[in-house]
Amino acid sequence: xxxxxxxxxxxxxxxxxxxxxxxxxxxxxxxxxxxxxxxxxxxxxxxxxxxxxxxxxxxxxxxxxxxxxxxxxxxxxxxxxxxxxxxxxxxxxxxxxxxxxxxxxxxxx
Numbered sequence: 392x393x394x395x396x397x398x399x400x401x402x403x404x405x406x407x408x409x410x411x412x413x414x415x416x417x418x419x420x421x422x423x424x425x426x427x428x429x430x431x432x433x434x435x436x437x438x439x440x441x442x443x444x445x446x447x448x449x450x451x452x453x454x455x456x457x458x459x460x461x462x463x464x465x466x467x468x469x470x471x472x473x474x475x476x477x478x479x480x481x482x483x484x485x486x487x488x489x490x491x492x493x494x495x496x497x498x499x500x
Contacts, residue, residue: 416446
């Protein structure tokens with residue numbers, strides 16, 4: 392089955408999808424900021440505004456993630472948190488028992 396001339400010309404007009412590394416994206420974003428307008432920078436790199444916004448959002452999320460406190464939890468902290476967890480579970484259990492007794496007294500069972 393042969394393609395029509397229109398289908399062939401449409402295929403030729405489609406731009407090849409470009410793939411950029413993380414470093415390239417970062418450099419392009421930095422460079423776009425040096426132009427008088429974002430539109431000029433996007434034209435220079437032949438990028439759509441939607442791609443620019445996506446990359447900016449990814450950069451912001453990445454920066455926030457890298458700034459998070461990623462220090463490991465100390466064993467003493469783990470023990471303290473486990474003890475607190477046990478205590479809170481006991482409180483919840485006691486409250487559940489009290490609620491059940493009150494329901495029985497009020498015939499809500």
